[in-house]
Amino acid sequence: MKTATSAASGWPFSTVLVANRGEIAVRVLHTVQKLGLKGAVVFHAADRNAPAVRMADHAIEITGATPVAAYLDSAQILAAAKSCGAGAIHPGYGFLSENTGFARAVESAGLIFIGPKPEQIELMGDKVRARNFVEKGGFPVAPSAIEDDDPKTFVERSRNVGTPLLIKPSAGGGGKGMRIVRDLSVLEAEIERARSEGQRYFGDGRLYCERYIENPRHIEVQVLGDSHGNVVHVFERECSVQRRFQKIVEETPSPALTPQLRAQICETAAGIARSAGYRGAGTVEFIFGQGGEFYFLEMNTRLQVEHPVTEEITGKDLVLEQLRIAAGEPLGYAQGDVSSQGHAIEFRIYAEDPGRGYTPTTGPILALRAPQGDGIRWDSGVVQGGEVTAAFDPMIAKLIVRGTDRNDAIARAEKALAETVLLGCKTNTAFLRRLVVHPAFVAGDVHTGFLDANPQIAADPPMADETLHALLAAASLSTRPMRDAADCVPDLHAAIGEWRN
Amino acid sequence: MQHAFKLGEAEHNLALSRAREAYCLHVGDRRVPIDLKTSPDGRTWLTLGTRHVEVVIATRGDEVFVHLDGEAHALRYWHPLERLAAQAGGGANDLIRAPMPGSIVSVNVKAGDTVAKGQTLLVMESMKMETTLVAPRDGAVAAVQFEKGQTFERDAILLKLEAAAGEGA
């Protein structure tokens, strides 16, 4: 990497406001400050003692009906940017990162929005428009048929989707009324059954139908585009390990891809971005079938939570790339210059109880020890002495592990997870440890329904007597009434012990 | 065995004694020599029988958090005077605590109501999921601590039970 201060000289902004919180605010500020730029951050009172607030050159308090509402308040954020002289705003992920209105408001205020053009956010934010756009460009989308498009030809069009297919009520949700069809001879009967169920559950019998991908994997591709029309991909990430449709573990390279498939899916993603004239960092998500087929799912027009794994194997600082692009610099390298080495896995550390259906937990962070060592990266927005509350998303940190290959990364991950100490608030680290050594995970044989199909991984395993005794011992010796009661026994009687005459 | 810790749902009765050297843990019929020492580098070591293992321990009030063998565990101490008084009141389940942070969707009983084991006491919501809390035993409602719409943290006391009138001795 070039020396920081000279790299950013001549840029149209010298202060960057981060309109976010938690670990991503820290992450962005880190690169901003390394470049010699000033980093500013907005914060709600609930985050007053957060690390991002402490490290920022300017921290501006914002208020809201709820803490989350504060971070969604564009007017306050723009005012904050003005007040600290910020020339650019980095939205992080979540909150206002994919809000077209906000991107436009930033630009109208004469500031630089570190992200794509508003119309690109708008296009990709509309799932139907995005799908049509991608399909028209000749990129793969999952075959589907929408009854409303032309009710008369719905059965015929459904037949053309091919098996296995999934019939869903248009008004539906939560799996009610869904029918999987593997044999086209029963298609019409199943359509009628789905219609009557839709009618019964939702009072609406309209349907649509799409190709059903059994045990699909989630594979996404990182892309970068500059304002000069250059687009490259920065390889894929696999995010198939999910719970309740939320990613838990992400890795790169994907164990599911052959070099050919890898090139194919990455090129597809770059092609989609190129066709959109995409500017900034973005992620093209695909659904990937067990047969190697893949279809466009959606495009995220922001930095992803899981971006560090890409950084770890490519050596690219994606926030730096975002800032350079926002400053108007060309990428300055071609696709052939982007290479990857080794394997990286990210684990999302959640304040939650996997054994109780992943319900969120709260509590003080009484002790926090991040794992250390070669290939270990800890991106965190919490510190010892802080508190996890119900106000925000339960993700409190990310552990990123790099190894020479996947097995090496898994071995380091197991150790790093064991060394991750966070006391006061239950987290999912023990569960992640069970997951990372699970034979299916080790074999790379996972899909988005993997955790639902294997609930025993989330369940707290029965405790060995020795572990129980060790815990009771540690707790007893740390509990004043117990320790005091033991300590006040005179030496003589302690030495004689439980003697009876 | 008057002291107790709750670990998950289970209650463990135990005692701690001083031994000739260090301490002894009394669990059931077992007697396990134990000790806890901090080495000069600030690390804490637990001795359990012949085993020495590094632990990290943090406490807050009656809660003890222990990182052992790569996992964090939470225990809650129950002082004998509190525990025995609660037992005498009709059972260990007098305090209905929040299993997770959330808010109250509905309160189905009021103070003074007689309730049967399994009867719905209140419905709470956490992360858009509703959870029904039921009476762990027959008894009467001594107090309702929260109203509909109020939010609470995990382990907050939502409701208190007592023995129903005419119950007991």
Place this chain on the structure above:
Amino acid sequence: MKRIESKLNTASAEFLANAAHNRRLAEEFRERQRKARDDRPQRDIDRLRSQKKLLVRERIALLLDPGTPFLEFSSLAANDAYDGEVPGAACVTGIGIVSGRECVINAGDASVKGGAWYPLTVKKTVRALDIAIENRLPVVHLCDSAGGFLPLQADLFADKYMAGRIFRNQCILSKMGVQQVSVVLGHCTAGGAYVPGLSDYNVIVRGTGAIFLAGPPLVKAATGEENTVDELGGCDMHTTTSGTADYPASSEEEAIAIARDIVAQFKRPKKTHTEWQTPEDPYYDSSDLYGILPRDIKQQFDMKEVIARLVDGSRFHEYQPAYGTTLICGYAHIWGYKIGILGNNGVLFNDSSLKGAHFIELCNQNRTPILFLQNITGFMVGREYERRGITKDGAKMIMAVSCSEVPKFTVMCHGSFGAGNYGMSGRAFDSRMLFSWPQSQTSVMGAEQAANVLADVKIRQLAKSGRTLSQADIDAIRDPVLGEFKRKQSAYYTTSEIWDDGMLDPVDTRNALGMSISAALNTPIGDPRYGVFRL
């Protein structure tokens, strides 16, 4: 201090025969103890269970700190009285550790005759409270008694050391600033009501605990007033209305937990300073004691071998090793505590008596508690010894023992006969604690000797009236006397009568002494002071 070099051959036939014999005696003792503690008619246990009551030893287990010792007193009290129907004299007493404090425990055993007070119950209780007074130990009373056993009221009620003494002792303790807590786990009626009433603190169990001067039937008979137990003296009445009881509890477990918390509030007195060093286990195995003690009461053994099995590191500083050698005197440590030891190695002669008296004075001079290890047939008799003043030399020793200000401890190791019992701090000489080994014997003289003396007297009386006796006649006179003598000099009889603080398996002696010395040091040691020594 150098180690005693044992001269014992643990492979010898003599040693092995002794060991087998004494182990059997120890086992027999353990078995009698087990019966006294645990054998109860099922209906008595069922009755207590149905009342949600714990057995007395379960209560004590809850009361004591886990992993700590309990030095029980007189576990076989009354084993040779009342046809054996009142095991342990219906109560359990001892020194235990409650919330880190050495306490005397005084617990009624309701599984024996409802915990009724027999004469020996009263004696055992008074002794426990005497121990509390002498050693300034707080007392926890676990009250569950049906009251005095009326058929024997004359033997337990009015005399100086009878039931009234219990309450008198409670008051004296209070006056000394030694605290007491009562846990009312059953009915405390009449005199029994004063036990909680005279305690600094008391806890009462709702439902089963009650305190009143007269129970409902007696009140009805006296005044016609009808009451339930709870109305008359139950937990809620006393803790909310009369103020007779302090803390209400809903279960025995809770009541005992409250009592523990009360004791935890007691100030811990500073102990009297005596020499102390880090304890060390004896070098020689204490189980060798079984092989040391002879099978025959008349046979001698070397008391130094016993000392080597009791004291720290088996180390002993012997005083006057060459003078008066039938009395071994010297210093050692037991559980770290410095102690002066007097042990018999034969009959007490003039020199050994003088040596003993002198050594007792030395111990008083340097504040060293004294341990007496008794195996004594008495002071030497005969013209020669009288001429040398054996009586006045013995008197010197008895004077020194009696006036000793340092705490004394006595173990009846083997024989304890005649005035030797006195010179070696027998029961009458206020040893803080006195224990007996199972084969030990105590009497004014040996049984055969005594039987012969008695037979001789009879024979001479009959001879005066002109009768001659056949051997069979002599045996008929002698044998019953011998039998009765043997019974009453046996350690089982002496412990039944509470002439000691309990029988000990010899291997338990070191721990019992350690706890006894520790307890004794709660009381300050006065300056040496004596009466007139006959010089």
